[in-house]
Amino acid sequence: MPTIRKLPVGLVNKIAAGEVIERPASVVKELLENSIDAGAKQVEVSIEGGGIDLIRITDNGCGIDQSQLTLAVAPHATSKLREDDDLFDVRTLGFRGEALASIAEISHMTLRSRIADEDSAYELIIRGGEQEPIRPTSGPVGTTIEIRHLFFNTPVRRKFMKSAQTEMGHVVEAFTRVALAYPHVHLLLLSGGRVLHDLPPTERWSERIRTFFGDEVADALMSIDQRDDKVSIRGYVADPSVSRSNNRMQYLFLNGRYIRDRALQHSLGEAYRGLLMVGRLPVCFLHIEIDPKTVDVNVHPTKVEVRFEDSGSIYSRLLSGLRTKFLNSNLVAKVRSEAVLPLEAEAFRAIPASAPEASSPTGLLDWAKSSASNLPGRVPEFRPFSDNNRFSVPNLGANRAATMEDPFFSPSPSTATLARPSHAENWEAETASPEIRRVDNVPMDETSSHSIDGSKRHLGFQIHNRYLVTEDETGMVIVDQHALHERILYEQIKNKVLSKSLDVQNLLVPETITLAASEMALALEYQQILADIGLTIEPFGGDTLLISSYPAILQGISPGEVLRQVLEPMLSGGKKPDVRNLLDELMNMIACKAAVKAGDRLTPDEISSLLEQREMYQDTHHCPHGRPTALFFSRDQLDKMFKRI
Ligand code: ADP
Numbered sequence: 001m002p003t004i005r006k007l008p009v010g011l012v013n014k015i016a017a018g019e020v021i022e023r024p025a026s027v028v029k030e031l032l033e034n035s036i037d038a039g040a041k042q043v044e045v046s047i048e049g050g051g052i053d054l055i056r057i058t059d060n061g062c063g064i065d066q067s068q069l070t071l072a073v074a075p076h077a078t079s080k081l082r083e084d085d086d087l088f089d090v091r092t093l094g095f096r097g098e099a100l101a102s103i104a105e106i107s108h109m110t111l112r113s114r115i116a117d118e119d120s121a122y123e124l125i126i127r128g129g130e131q132e133p134i135r136p137t138s139g140p141v142g143t144t145i146e147i148r149h150l151f152f153n154t155p156v157r158r159k160f161m162k163s164a165q166t167e168m169g170h171v172v173e174a175f176t177r178v179a180l181a182y183p184h185v186h187l188l189l190l191s192g193g194r195v196l197h198d199l200p201p202t203e204r205w206s207e208r209i210r211t212f213f214g215d216e217v218a219d220a221l222m223s224i225d226q227r228d229d230k231v232s233i234r235g236y237v238a239d240p241s242v243s244r245s246n247n248r249m250q251y252l253f254l255n256g257r258y259i260r261d262r263a264l265q266h267s268l269g270e271a272y273r274g275l276l277m278v279g280r281l282p283v284c285f286l287h288i289e290i291d292p293k294t295v296d297v298n299v300h301p302t303k304v305e306v307r308f309e310d311s312g313s314i315y316s317r318l319l320s321g322l323r324t325k326f327l328n329s330n331l332v333a334k335v336r337s338e339a340v341l342p343l344e345a346e347a348f349r350a351i352p353a354s355a356p357e358a359s360s361p362t363g364l365l366d367w368a369k370s371s372a373s374n375l376p377g378r379v380p381e382f383r384p385f386s387d388n389n390r391f392s393v394p395n396l397g398a399n400r401a402a403t404m405e406d407p408f409f410s411p412s413p414s415t416a417t418l419a420r421p422s423h424a425e426n427w428e429a430e431t432a433s434p435e436i437r438r439v440d441n442v443p444m445d446e447t448s449s450h451s452i453d454g455s456k457r458h459l460g461f462q463i464h465n466r467y468l469v470t471e472d473e474t475g476m477v478i479v480d481q482h483a484l485h486e487r488i489l490y491e492q493i494k495n496k497v498l499s500k501s502l503d504v505q506n507l508l509v510p511e512t513i514t515l516a517a518s519e520m521a522l523a524l525e526y527q528q529i530l531a532d533i534g535l536t537i538e539p540f541g542g543d544t545l546l547i548s549s550y551p552a553i554l555q556g557i558s559p560g561e562v563l564r565q566v567l568e569p570m571l572s573g574g575k576k577p578d579v580r581n582l583l584d585e586l587m588n589m590i591a592c593k594a595a596v597k598a599g600d601r602l603t604p605d606e607i608s609s610l611l612e613q614r615e616m617y618q619d620t621h622h623c624p625h626g627r628p629t630a631l632f633f634s635r636d637q638l639d640k641m642f643k644r645i
């Protein structure tokens, strides 16, 4: 029978170190956090050889009493917890009492400290857990900890060290996280004697952010301040012009602690849905404050992950806070498209402040509801084209127009019209005349379902069967017809789903579909939500499902294919299989499939119907797939390009 014995302290410490101290940057993190917990106002971090040769951290915090030095490096010894209950009300960065013991076990550590009441500092040297006697030394109030020969007695760990440069990169990241979390602490970082960062205390968080991430990020920041009695979320998010291909620039601080949290990252992604290209992730710097009693920080050795008592409420507060902000902001679509015109970024303008708002944006539900149903009355001041206001462009597109058979481009030069920019001031007056027929031979599609009434005016024209060209008060707009229609449908479907009024097509003969076990499990788990969107499914034995209805709008597409496509992103692990994602996937897909495509010829009425829903391309610059919906050229910019001003 194997004998059970207690492990020697050194081995216990090494095991703990294995969890907590992965690389030099982990030491920097732990020591910096200790300095912050000690109330330091100034901390200097000095590194040699990426931290493999030396890590020295000096703070002006409360210091450690001579009699406590040995305890400080003992395992499971801490000044930060007293009662059992304290574990569920942690207000310090540390509490496990493991870091110093672990680090001392796997390095040569010098711990020098002085408290305010003593005249002398005291020094404790430990080599691989072996302590030397404490001796007095000189030094200011505070603590200095020096670590040399990290991992000298754990060769496997040592072997995994990367180059000094790589390790330094990790050190800088660890430093950055603490520096961002504590802007009122003066922090210094030196490498090889060179100052990398000298960060004086600041009241302005954005200053620190600028120091680390430069003007491009700092200039794109929008402030967030969303507080209620339970949660406070403050800080900055970058406007969609700045994004990253990974989520490393999502700095979330929970009660002063840098954390990574999948749910919150997901919430951020949701908030930016439609604003960023697919595969791009938002950049943010957010402080979240909640009652420490409502979060468990003891779930991860380095505490980078936490468990919220009510993660759903933080999720939705973050989402709605950001959404509200975006709807209230003039987001600049800094779209660059060489194919359009060689323009500078400024050519693409922000939504004009004077543009009619889609609604008073107060939250996600409002946002969802502020969509396409209320449009005809919203656009009277928006009348781009008028016969009174035409000027001839004899060669512009005449030949190509003929081959494109676009009703707005007549082969006859005299009827090829464009609104003249310099007459723009007159548009308002002209809108008084309701009957504006642009070109007499326009083939009107009387049966168009988009036709609202006989007096409808045309708001723009189609080019290349894929883009719609129009204008608004301040300039010219080119709209991607597919992206816009998709966006409109998405909002309509969202409304219908919310009001449970989506049209459903019942199948005379239910369709059977064979699914993999994982697909089947997911489908059945979300049977009710699928039903809300019109996909009625039932288990049919074994690996077979029966589909008896599907969303009417998807006529022509196999119901089985719809189901599979909706489940796919969640099964491949790309998305969390939850209600929100499932619904969004369904709505995206329906919108995408049902929308007009690039290449579809549209009737004038269809074009007008699309363009009437201007808030769809103004408020949201991207279709659900993240491509831009519209490009804006300001009149000033056009005037400049034509050298009028
Ligand atoms: P923890 O931070 O979880 O308490 P550590 O092993 O990191 O555990 O530190 C042990 C103890 O040593 C701390 O509780 C604290 O009392 C003391 N200590 C560590 N670093 C410092 C410091 N820089 N200034 C003052 N006290 C410190």
Ligand code: MG
Residues within 6 Å of the ligand: 030, 033, 034, 093, 094, 095, 097, 099, 100
């Ligand atoms: Mg600690």
